[in-house]
Structures are given as C-alpha cells and as structure tokens.
Amino acid sequence: MxxxxxxxxxxxxxxxxxxxxxxxxxxxxxxxxxxxxxxxxxxxxxxxxxxxxxxxxxxxxxxxxxxxxxxxxxxxxxxxxxxxxxxxxxxADGPERLRQLVASAAPGPAGRPPGEWLGRLGTFDGTKPPELWRIGSATVDGTSIGRPSTTLTFDVAVPLLDESHLSITSVPKSRATVDALVENLLMRVLSTFTPGAVRVHLWDVGQLTAILPNFYALSRTSAVTVHDPTRLVDLLDELAGHIRRIHAHTLQAGYPSLPAMRRATGKRVEPWRIAVLYGNGEDLAPEHLRDLKRVASGALAAGISLILVDVPTVLGGSVETISLLDDRRAITSMTGPDVVVDLDPPLPAGQVASAASRLAEAIVTRQGGPRSFFDLLPTEFGQECSARELRAPVGFHEGEPVEVVIGDTTPHALIGGPSGSGKTNFLYALLGSLTARYSPDELALYLLDFKEGVSFAGLAPGKKDESWLPHARLIGVNVNTDREFGLALLRFLSDEMRRRSAAAKEFEVTNIAELREQDPDGHWPRIVAVIDEFQYLFAERDSVTAMATALLEDLARRGRSQGIHLILASQDIAGIEAFWGKPAVFEQCTLRIAMPKARRVLAEANQAAVAAPRWHAVINHESGVAHGNQLAHIPDASAKNTFPALQRQLWQQYATHGRPRLFDGAVAPRLSESTAFGTLAPGTDRPRALVGQSIEVADNAHGIELPTAPGRNLAVLGSSRTEALSVLDAAARSLARQFEAGTAEFLLGCAVDTCLDEVDALANLLAEHGHKAAVVTAAELPALFADLAERMSHSDGRTFVMLYGVDAVLPALEHKELGKPSGLDHLRTLLKQGPSKGVHVLGWWRGVARLKDTLGFNGTEDIGAWVALDVQGSELAPFCAGQVVHWSPRPGRALFFDRGTHASPEVTIPFHRPEADDV
Incomplete structure (x- = not known):
C-alpha cells in the first residue's frame, strides 16, 4: 500500500x-x-x-x-x-507611361489635340466608348525624383460615360474656366461618336438660357436639351424614367446593365446621355437631393453620366472630382492633391460654334427627312419569336426607330387621338411592323372597328384584291350598332384565356413563354385584339355594358400571363361612364399612345400630346407619366398601295393560313355563304331551320331544331315584310337541304297578297330540288288547316307549313259553323299536336297581340321559338318565360329566342335574299 x-x-x-x-x-x-x-x-x-x-x-x-x-x-x-x-x-519612366495610358484609353478626339478633330464628324459607333477624356496636363519637378534641372510632363484625363460621374468645384470668378472645361469634355465626346449617338442635358440653377452658348445650334436637335432652371424635378424625373425603362429592357433581355448588353450583343441600342447640372454651391432642396442621389446610383448602368458643377453632395457609385485652384489650375481625384493640373485652354469659340452647327446638320441629314412605311419593315419577314414579348418600331425620332413593346410589363395599350389626328394610320403602321416581324404562328390578330367605316376591311379578301392579312383571325367593321359583336369577341378571348390557363396548369407553368417551352407542339401564338372606338361597347346602361365591363377587366388583369393583349383605341375616352370608379382596365394599359391633341390618354400632368406636331405620336410605356415620353414621326402607312403591298407579300409567304372571318355590320349575310348552311345535309332526324346569322366570333347561324316533339313551331313577329320573308325563306331553304327529294312537303300559305310573288318563287325553288311544294291562298287556308288536322295522325313524313301573314285571315278562321270546329281551332290543334306527328308550323304574325289571339289562353307553349322584328321588347315577355326583354328594333336586326336552348333572347341578323335584288 x-x-x-x-x-x-x-x-x-x-x-x-x-x-x-x-x-x-x-x-x-x-x-x-x-x-x-x-x-x-x-x-x-x-x-x-x-x-x-x-x-x-x-x-x-x-x-x-x-x-x-x-x-x-x-x-x-x-x-x-x-x-x-x-x-x-x-x-523616371512614369510620365511616358501615363502618356501611353491616356493615348490608349483616350483615342482620337478623347485625348488628341483639338486641331486634329475639332469640326470633324465622329465615326465611332461601337459598343465600348473611350475610358478616359483629356482635361489638361501636369508637370513634375525633376529634382524631386533625382533629375535636377528637368521637368516631366504627363497628360491628365478623367473617366466619363460608362465609367464614372464627374464633380467639379469652382473658385470665385472662375465660371469661364468651368464652362471651358465642360465645353472641352462635351465637344470631345460629341466629336468622337456618330451624330445622334450622344444626348446632352443642360441645367443651370442661375440661367434660363445662354448655357454653353456655343452649343446653341445643337439645341434644335435632341443632341442638346436645355432645361428650365426652376424645374430640376422635371429633368430628374425624365432621367429616372429613362433608368427604369432601360433597366426593365435590359433585365428582360437577360443583362444586368446597358453597357453589358451592348458588349454582349455588339449593338448600340440606346444613345449615351450626359446630364450637366450647374449649381451655385448651395445645398439642393432635400427632395431634389434625394432624387439626384437615386438617379446617380443607377445612371451608369443605364448609359447616363452626370457632370455636377458646384452641387455639394456625395453621390453613390463611381465619382471623380476636379477642384479648381484658380482660373487655370486644378487638382483631381485621379492624380491626388499633390499634383496640380494645368487645364487645357478654352476651345476657340468660333470653331466650337461652327462644329456644333455642322454636327446639327449631320443629325438632321441623318434623319433623312420623313421615313417611309417600308423603313419600318425588316429585311426578312417572320424571323422574330413572340414567346417573351412583341417588339416592333412604329416610327422614327431623329433617324432612330421608336419601338412599341407589348409583353408582360406593358401588356395592354391605350391609343387616343381626335378625328384626323392619324390614329388609323398609326394602327396600320403598328400592324404592318408586327406582322412583318412575326409569322402567323407567332401572332394572331382580332381586329374590330366600331365606327362607321371600313378601316380594317381591306385586310380581308375583297372583290378587287383577293389577298388578306394572314395573321388576322377576325375582322369586324361597321359594328357601331352591333355592340353584341364586341361582347362576343370579349367572350371568345375570355374562353381562350381559360383554355390557355388550363394548359398552363397541366404543364405546371405560369405564363405563355413557359407554356411554349413545355409544349413545343402546341399552338400558342400571342393574341392581339385591336378594338377601335371601343367606347361604343359602353354606350348604354344595359346588360351589354355590364358584361363587357366585367370581361374587359378580367382580360386586362389576367390576359398578360396567357399572351392575350388588348389595344383599345378611341377619339376621346373622357366620357366612358362604365369605367368611372373602375380603373382596373386603364391601370393595366401601361402602354399609352397619344396622337396630337389627344386628351386623357397620358397622365393628367403630361401635356406632351398638346404640343406634338402632325403625323407624330407620343409613345409612352410608363402609364402616361411624363418621363416615359418618346416622340415619334409615324410614316404614312395608309396611303394607296402601301399596306396592300406588304399584305400581298405576307399572303404569298404564308399561303397555307386560312382567310379571316369578316363581319361587316353594314352588309347583310348571304345564306349560301354561311358555314352553317353549307354543312347541312340529308339524314338527320332533328332538322334545323336557320333563321339568321348569329353575332359571334365564329361563323355560326341561329336556328331552331324541329324534332318530333311538342312546341317545335316558329313564330316570326313584326310588320317588317322584307325581314319576315328573309327569315321564312332561310328556314325553308335550310330545311330542304336536310331531306332527300320527295321526303318533305312544304305548304306555303300566303294571306298577304303583296307576298305572293316571293312565295311562288320559293315554292318553285323547293320544287326544283325535288320537294313537294304547294302555294295555298288566303281563302284556302281554313280548309288546309282542317285537312292537316285530320290527316296528321297518319302522316308518315315531314310537313312544314309556312304561313305568311296568317293574322290577316283570323276573321275567316274564327268563323264557326254550329257543331263543327272553326279554322282557328284546327290551327290551334295543328300547333299543339302537329310537331309530335312531324308537322311543324313556321308562321309570320304581324303583331304580338295577333299571335296571342291566334294561340288563345295558355297557348304560348306551342311556340317553341320566335324571331322578333320591329317589336318592342316589353311586348315579348309572355313568350320569354316572363323575363324582361331589353330590345328596341333596329334595321337589319332581329331578336331570336328558342325556349329549348336559350336562357335569354339573342340578336340575330336576317339573311339577305338574292331575289330581293331583282325586286
């Protein structure tokens, strides 16, 4: 242990x-x-x-x-x-190295002596500008570096444009030196690039004009703009709007900045901009200072450089400084406080003014005067893809094309301009530029013109020109009285939006671009619906206005993601009561196009349209706010043989695409040209009697099916002889196509002598097609009804009794012999029991009251369908399940209701009878 x-x-x-x-x-x-x-x-x-x-x-x-x-x-x-x-x-070699650096980073006018370039036009149009711009030189005493009795001089240059902002601080009585310094820098920049590639903005808190007066000649072009000294906010708003627009453009294209986009694509898509702000050494107002810092932080990425003179502030980002010591010397942040820079002497005033004039002339010449419509078109048609957006130039500003962009950020457009301002011409320029760039597989057009004119009629095949615009699916003209057709278009677009939305859910995507990637075999073009004078849709306080408003708001909100875009055009939108308190549609119309003198299209404070010259338009992608304005000269696209020449080329290139449907509200449709009539053929047990053209996007017709079922009779109501004859004529002809020869009988009872010729002509036509057809006079009608009532129990075919003005013989039909039924009794029996036996009555009564007299008590159920002509809607309630009918008669239109298929009556267009042309 x-x-x-x-x-x-x-x-x-x-x-x-x-x-x-x-x-x-x-x-x-x-x-x-x-x-x-x-x-x-x-x-x-x-x-x-x-x-x-x-x-x-x-x-x-x-x-x-x-x-x-x-x-x-x-x-x-x-x-x-x-x-x-x-x-x-x-x-010892430093000055030489600096000279070499400036020579390489500041080539040509950027760094060379003025005698070599002043007065000559620039030729540089590349994507990367010079990095440095000369302002003077500096001298170093050789003693300080071990070289007694020698001096060493080197060039001094500062960055600008894509590289840096510049802040200049003056000393008392040095304004002339500052002006010479700024003038030297600007003239070097302007003389480096091709005319129009650089734009300069000048603002001086102390001067209304005379800012750099040697540049006066350039102020009549966009190269130099002098801004109101009391409205710094306008300049900052304009720059901020430009930054937002460029930022959205570059991000959508997949680039972080405009310089990066230029370098990657090899294209200069925007001019460089230099904003020169002259202060007085005092602090700016807090709101102006805040806006200036915000602009400075994003300016370089948008191709904007700031030159601030005596504006005390600290800017974010890259900023170089020049601080004057006296009227000839300065120090810079590039060389440090110990090196004094001898500023270059002022450029000769006369030579600067002469160079500015020559540059201005070159810019005007470069515009080439008014451009033609064909300058808008690409060299090759149909090469662009619409998956992400639609982009097309519509005009020119100082030789540069001005584009309209329709996509997710600017989904819908609002176009305004008074009569004669060029609105129709602008629409043609837009349609031409779009259709030349995008094939019909990429772009589908639905065009509707409410005013009394044929703006879009030439885009459909005509008698003089068989060509059509292959991108157009629907063309509607003269529809100012057919508001229902505008409603039908909105319903069609709403249905298409739901179809695309369902497909997007199936493929688990959120927009049309992603859907096209996931479903390459599908057909998903971008749809553009142009509705000219769209305010007619909301002209009355009725159900059409209510439904159109709801559909339009829904399309405006949700259509963008499904590639459905609206272009709404109007002469004046001030009186659209339907949208008071419902700004959803206008808020979604972020693309605004204002023709000269247009009202209420741009933002309230934006008066650019008031000053716009003729044949110009203000293009604004920023919901009409002033900083988004782009003035464009619109070439003449509606001149004779201009747009038709393009249309014929497109038609020949896309020959496989079908013709558009043309709806012309001023022309009565022809039965023989109706798609519904052409598809009728024998062999059906539910024959369909066509009564008129339906107001729909598709080429459909209204009709009543006549199976062997109770109530399958048709009544035509009203005193309009022409239209009544048209409805019965179309019904008889369409029925005749659905029976083999000899298997249908047509009995035409004419009680109105003035219709005998038309009735005889119809009977002969039916007989020519092999059908039994007989004309019965007014005196023979009572006997006819009695005979039909007796033999319909053993009828083995189909019999169609066509009655013309049957109410004219009501007194004779009411005559009754003791112990025997009257002719009216036989007619009522025929209406009630006939359809079940294959006997149908298609009759014309010249008044609703007379039909009621014919049917008697509780007889309305025997009329399964009716067509109302010049009859007020209030009279039709008994034949429409008691519902209130909003209808006022109008020429060439009728109201159709089939109790077996319709929830409410629908407007129909009676067909044109060819025989009427000979009467």
Whole structure:
C-alpha cells in the first residue's frame, strides 16, 4: 500500500515539473514576441516620423535626433533610401507611361489635340466608348525624383460615360474656366461618336438660357436639351424614367446593365446621355437631393453620366472630382492633391460654334427627312419569336426607330387621338411592323372597328384584291350598332384565356413563354385584339355594358400571363361612364399612345400630346407619366398601295393560313355563304331551320331544331315584310337541304297578297330540288288547316307549313259553323299536336297581340321559338318565360329566342335574299 502511494506521488511531481517547464517556454516565447512587437512598433513609429519630416530633412530634424542612438533608426533610414531609389528609378519612366495610358484609353478626339478633330464628324459607333477624356496636363519637378534641372510632363484625363460621374468645384470668378472645361469634355465626346449617338442635358440653377452658348445650334436637335432652371424635378424625373425603362429592357433581355448588353450583343441600342447640372454651391432642396442621389446610383448602368458643377453632395457609385485652384489650375481625384493640373485652354469659340452647327446638320441629314412605311419593315419577314414579348418600331425620332413593346410589363395599350389626328394610320403602321416581324404562328390578330367605316376591311379578301392579312383571325367593321359583336369577341378571348390557363396548369407553368417551352407542339401564338372606338361597347346602361365591363377587366388583369393583349383605341375616352370608379382596365394599359391633341390618354400632368406636331405620336410605356415620353414621326402607312403591298407579300409567304372571318355590320349575310348552311345535309332526324346569322366570333347561324316533339313551331313577329320573308325563306331553304327529294312537303300559305310573288318563287325553288311544294291562298287556308288536322295522325313524313301573314285571315278562321270546329281551332290543334306527328308550323304574325289571339289562353307553349322584328321588347315577355326583354328594333336586326336552348333572347341578323335584288 505504501509503495503505491510513493509511486502516485512521483507521477504527480513529474507532471508538475513538466507543466512548469511548458509554462516557462510559453512565457519566454511571449516575452520574445512582446519584445519583437515593441521593436516593430518602434520601427514603424520611426518610419512614420521620418516620412512626416521628409527623408531629406531627417538628418537635421530635432525629433529624429532624439532617436539617433536607437539602433533601429539606421535600418529605417537605410530601408527608406532603398525605397526612394527604387521609386525614382520607376518614376523616371512614369510620365511616358501615363502618356501611353491616356493615348490608349483616350483615342482620337478623347485625348488628341483639338486641331486634329475639332469640326470633324465622329465615326465611332461601337459598343465600348473611350475610358478616359483629356482635361489638361501636369508637370513634375525633376529634382524631386533625382533629375535636377528637368521637368516631366504627363497628360491628365478623367473617366466619363460608362465609367464614372464627374464633380467639379469652382473658385470665385472662375465660371469661364468651368464652362471651358465642360465645353472641352462635351465637344470631345460629341466629336468622337456618330451624330445622334450622344444626348446632352443642360441645367443651370442661375440661367434660363445662354448655357454653353456655343452649343446653341445643337439645341434644335435632341443632341442638346436645355432645361428650365426652376424645374430640376422635371429633368430628374425624365432621367429616372429613362433608368427604369432601360433597366426593365435590359433585365428582360437577360443583362444586368446597358453597357453589358451592348458588349454582349455588339449593338448600340440606346444613345449615351450626359446630364450637366450647374449649381451655385448651395445645398439642393432635400427632395431634389434625394432624387439626384437615386438617379446617380443607377445612371451608369443605364448609359447616363452626370457632370455636377458646384452641387455639394456625395453621390453613390463611381465619382471623380476636379477642384479648381484658380482660373487655370486644378487638382483631381485621379492624380491626388499633390499634383496640380494645368487645364487645357478654352476651345476657340468660333470653331466650337461652327462644329456644333455642322454636327446639327449631320443629325438632321441623318434623319433623312420623313421615313417611309417600308423603313419600318425588316429585311426578312417572320424571323422574330413572340414567346417573351412583341417588339416592333412604329416610327422614327431623329433617324432612330421608336419601338412599341407589348409583353408582360406593358401588356395592354391605350391609343387616343381626335378625328384626323392619324390614329388609323398609326394602327396600320403598328400592324404592318408586327406582322412583318412575326409569322402567323407567332401572332394572331382580332381586329374590330366600331365606327362607321371600313378601316380594317381591306385586310380581308375583297372583290378587287383577293389577298388578306394572314395573321388576322377576325375582322369586324361597321359594328357601331352591333355592340353584341364586341361582347362576343370579349367572350371568345375570355374562353381562350381559360383554355390557355388550363394548359398552363397541366404543364405546371405560369405564363405563355413557359407554356411554349413545355409544349413545343402546341399552338400558342400571342393574341392581339385591336378594338377601335371601343367606347361604343359602353354606350348604354344595359346588360351589354355590364358584361363587357366585367370581361374587359378580367382580360386586362389576367390576359398578360396567357399572351392575350388588348389595344383599345378611341377619339376621346373622357366620357366612358362604365369605367368611372373602375380603373382596373386603364391601370393595366401601361402602354399609352397619344396622337396630337389627344386628351386623357397620358397622365393628367403630361401635356406632351398638346404640343406634338402632325403625323407624330407620343409613345409612352410608363402609364402616361411624363418621363416615359418618346416622340415619334409615324410614316404614312395608309396611303394607296402601301399596306396592300406588304399584305400581298405576307399572303404569298404564308399561303397555307386560312382567310379571316369578316363581319361587316353594314352588309347583310348571304345564306349560301354561311358555314352553317353549307354543312347541312340529308339524314338527320332533328332538322334545323336557320333563321339568321348569329353575332359571334365564329361563323355560326341561329336556328331552331324541329324534332318530333311538342312546341317545335316558329313564330316570326313584326310588320317588317322584307325581314319576315328573309327569315321564312332561310328556314325553308335550310330545311330542304336536310331531306332527300320527295321526303318533305312544304305548304306555303300566303294571306298577304303583296307576298305572293316571293312565295311562288320559293315554292318553285323547293320544287326544283325535288320537294313537294304547294302555294295555298288566303281563302284556302281554313280548309288546309282542317285537312292537316285530320290527316296528321297518319302522316308518315315531314310537313312544314309556312304561313305568311296568317293574322290577316283570323276573321275567316274564327268563323264557326254550329257543331263543327272553326279554322282557328284546327290551327290551334295543328300547333299543339302537329310537331309530335312531324308537322311543324313556321308562321309570320304581324303583331304580338295577333299571335296571342291566334294561340288563345295558355297557348304560348306551342311556340317553341320566335324571331322578333320591329317589336318592342316589353311586348315579348309572355313568350320569354316572363323575363324582361331589353330590345328596341333596329334595321337589319332581329331578336331570336328558342325556349329549348336559350336562357335569354339573342340578336340575330336576317339573311339577305338574292331575289330581293331583282325586286
């Protein structure tokens, strides 16, 4: 036991000794490190001291003398001498290197003497501008670098454009020097690039005009714009709007900035902009300072450089400074405070003015005068893809094309302009530019014109020109009285939006671009619906307005993601009561196009349209806010043989695409040209009697099915002879196409003598097609009804009784012999029981009251469908399940209701009878 205790104590003692040894080593290392740190600190302090007094003065300086016995001083002095010698050896070639640097980074006018470029037009149109721009030179005394009795001069240049902003601070009585400095920089920039590639904005808090007067000639072009000194906010808003527009454009294209986009694509898509702001040394208003800093932070990425003169502020981002010492010298942040820069002398005023005039003339010449419509078109048709957006130039501003962009960020457009302002011409320019760039597989057009005209009629095949615009799916003209057709278009677009939305859900995507990627075999073109004079849709306070408003709001909100875009055009939108308090549609119309003198299209404070010259338009992608304005000259696209020439080329290139449907509200449709009529054929047990053209996007017709079921009779109501004949004529002809010869019988009872010729002509036509057809006079009608009532129980075919003005023989039908049913009784029996036996009545009554007299009490159910002509809606309630009918008669239109298929009556268009042309 004792032995174990001794061993344990020995182990503890050994461990403590080892610990003390390690602690001793650590403390020794710490002391050494501390001593080394103190020596290093002392050395650094000596270095700092020697540098502060100067290496040449160190030998005599009393502070340095205090450390004369310090061993570290000798090593410090030796090291600094070596550094100085090395620096002098390197700096001996420094000025030459700087000259070479400026020569390479500031080529041509950016760095060369004015005599070599002043007055000559620039030729540079690349994507990366010079990095530096010369402002003067600096001289270094050779004695300070070991070269006594020599001076070394080097060029001084500052970055601008994509590289940096510039802040200039003046001294008293140096305004002329500042102007010369700014003028030198701007003239170098303007003389480097092709005319029009740079735009300069000038603002001076102290001057209304006379800012850099040598540039006056350029102020009549977009190259130089002088801004109101009291409206700095306007300039900052304009720059901010430009930054937002460029940012959205570059991000959508997949680039972080405009310079990056230029370098990647090799194209200059926007001019460079320089904004020169002259202050007075006083702080800007807080709101202006805030806006200026916001602009400065994003300006370089949008191709904007700021030159601030005596504007005290600290800008974010890259900023270089020039601080004047007197009227000829300055120091810069590029060279440091110890190097004084001798600024270049002012450019000769006369030569600057002459160069500005020549540049202005070149810009005007470059515009080439008014461009033609064909300048809007690409060299090759149909090469663009609409998956992400639609983009097309519609006009020109100083030779540069101005584009309209329709996509997710600007989904819908609002176009306004009074009569004669060029609105229709703009629409043609837009349609031409779009259709030339995108194939019919990429773009589908639905065109509707509510005013009394044929703006879009030429886009459909006509008698003189068989070509059509292959992108157009629907063309509606003269529909000012057919508001229902506008509603039908909105319903169609709403249905298409739901179809696309369902497909997007199936493929688990959120927009049309992603759907096209996931479903490459699907057909998903972008749809553009143009509705000219769209305010007619909301002309009355009725159900059409209510439904159109709801559909339009839904399409405006959700259509963008499904590639459905609206272009709404109007002469004046001030009186659209349907949208009062419902701004959803206008808020979604972020693309605004204002023709000269247009009202309420742009933002309320934006008066650009008031001053716009004729044949121009203000294009604004920022919901009409002033900073988004782009003025464009719109070439003449509606001149004779202009758009038709393009249309014929497109028609020939896309010959496989079908013709559009043309709906002309001023022309009655023809039964023989109706799609519904052409598809009728024998072999059906539910024959369909067509009564008129339906007002729909598709080419459909209204009709009543006539199976062997109760109530399957048709009543035509009203006194309009022409339209009544048309409805019955279409019904008889369409029924005749659905039966083999000899299997249908047509009995035409004419109670109105003035209709006998038309009835005889119809009977002959039916007979020519092999059907039994007989004309029954008014006197023979009572006997006809009695005969039909007696033999319909054993009828083995189909019999159609066509009655013309049957109410004219009501007195004769009401005559009743004792113990025998009257002719009216037989007619009522025929209406009630006939359809079940294959006998149907299609009759014309010249008044609703007369039909009621014919049917008697509770007889309305025997009329399964009716067509109302010149009858007020209030009279039709008994035949429409008691619902209120909103209908006022209008020429060439009727109201159709089939209680078996319709929830409410629908407007129909009676077909044109060819025989009517000969009457």
């Amino acid at each position: 004792r032995r174990k205790v001794v061993q344990q104590r020995a182990r503890v003692t050994n461990a403590l000794e080892a610990l003390r040894h390690q602690i001793g080593l650590a403390l020794g290392a710490a002391r050494n490190a501390h001593r080394a740190a103190e020596d290093e600190l002392a050395r650094l302090r000596l270095e700092q001291l020697v540098v502060s007094v100067g290496l040449e003065n160190a030998a005599t300086d009393p502070q340095v003398a205090e450390h004369r016995n310090d061993p570290a001083l000798a090593s410090v002095l030796s090291w600094l001498e070596n550094v100085k010698s090395s620096f002098y050896a390197d700096w």
